[in-house]
Amino acid sequence: MKWKWLIFPALLALLLAPAMTVRAHGAHIEYTINMTVEIVAAYDTGTPMAGGQVTVYAPDDPATPWLEGVCDEDGRFVFTPDPTKPGTWDVQVRQAGHGDMVHIPIGEDVAMAGGGGYSTFQIVLMSACVIWGFVGTALFFSRNRRD
Amino acid sequence: MHIPDGILPITISAAGYATSGAATWHSLRKIGQKENAQASIPKASLLTAAFFVASWIHIPVPPTSVHLVLNGLLGAVLGYYAFPAILIGLFFQAVMFQHGGLTTLGVNATMMGVPAILAFFIFRLRRVVGKESHWAVGLFGFLAGAAGLGMAVLISWGLLITTIPAHLDVEAEQASIYALVLAHVPLIALEGFFTALVALFLQRVKPEMLEN
Numbered sequence: 001m002k003w004k005w006l007i008f009p010a011l012l013a014l015l016l017a018p019a020m021t022v023r024a025h026g027a028h029i030e031y032t033i034n035m036t037v038e039i040v041a042a043y044d045t046g047t048p049m050a051g052g053q054v055t056v057y058a059p060d061d062p063a064t065p066w067l068e069g070v071c072d073e074d075g076r077f078v079f080t081p082d083p084t085k086p087g088t089w090d091v092q093v094r095q096a097g098h099g100d101m102v103h104i105p106i107g108e109d110v111a112m113a114g115g116g117g118y119s120t121f122q123i124v125l126m127s128a129c130v131i132w133g134f135v136g137t138a139l140f141f142s143r144n145r146r147d
Numbered sequence: 148m149h150i151p152d153g154i155l156p157i158t159i160s161a162a163g164y165a166t167s168g169a170a171t172w173h174s175l176r177k178i179g180q181k182e183n184a185q186a187s188i189p190k191a192s193l194l195t196a197a198f199f200v201a202s203w204i205h206i207p208v209p210p211t212s213v214h215l216v217l218n219g220l221l222g223a224v225l226g227y228y229a230f231p232a233i234l235i236g237l238f239f240q241a242v243m244f245q246h247g248g249l250t251t252l253g254v255n256a257t258m259m260g261v262p263a264i265l266a267f268f269i270f271r272l273r274r275v276v277g278k279e280s281h282w283a284v285g286l287f288g289f290l291a292g293a294a295g296l297g298m299a300v301l302i303s304w305g306l307l308i309t310t311i312p313a314h315l316d317v318e319a320e321q322a323s324i325y326a327l328v329l330a331h332v333p334l335i336a337l338e339g340f341f342t343a344l345v346a347l348f349l350q351r352v353k354p355e356m357l358e359n
Contacts, residue, residue, distance in 0.1 A: 044246070047211075069318075095323050097150055103153070135193065138192040
């Protein structure tokens, strides 16, 4: 009747079986980094390019659109570039023949933010320099005429 | 109004450089035939500065806004000097502020410069109708300013509407182009009125500036 002594351990093993099963398997975690890119398109006046048509070109084929979309009412557009295609992604926004293209580095040389545009002070300073060039030209030729 | 880089096909951009090159050559040849070609350079230089700054003056035309161009004014006052003046102004706008573009510099110069020369001929018609009375200067000044911008808008419309890439929503792009053209109608009248005022002012204070 030695087998009767085995009943208790057998019942105990049966009760703990589910927990033991969980602990017996190795853990596995998968992760995905979704690096989204957000662009905001606006005219020189600051007016958002609402409804502007967006075309995204991947680095491996800059001639064929990789993604197309439309800016929201704030001129905003969000997309997730393919992480297997590092390089410079080109994003063009167009509306009524106006628009711009931005070049976004993705990969090792990723830039967390970027874009064009000058501050008001820079614009005024640059305009003043150019205008002074024109005025100076006018003064120079006026002087020659008087001489 | 200024067409930026990346909007037009490369063939159109190349054709724009060809036409602007021909127009520049023709304008410089006409300027060279003048007795004193340098005499008008101060006037041309100052109006080039005005053209350069004009693109920053935005006029709200709901739901959008447009900016001054002044190509008709330059044509009326400068004659053949207008084309190189516009070309130089556009170059600085593109290089300094990315307003327009270097690949589309020829297209933009043709689009605004050729109508400027047309405006010059329209303004000269005031001599055909009789002596240079105030009303003739005002009327043909208005027509020159309005026709200069009007023709530029038409050229821009023709270029944009025929070169919409197939991968875009063509109907949406067409609708926005038509809206932009319509928004320029008040500006055409405004620039005509402004050109007439400037012409009348110059006729009163310095009439020799209108002698092209």
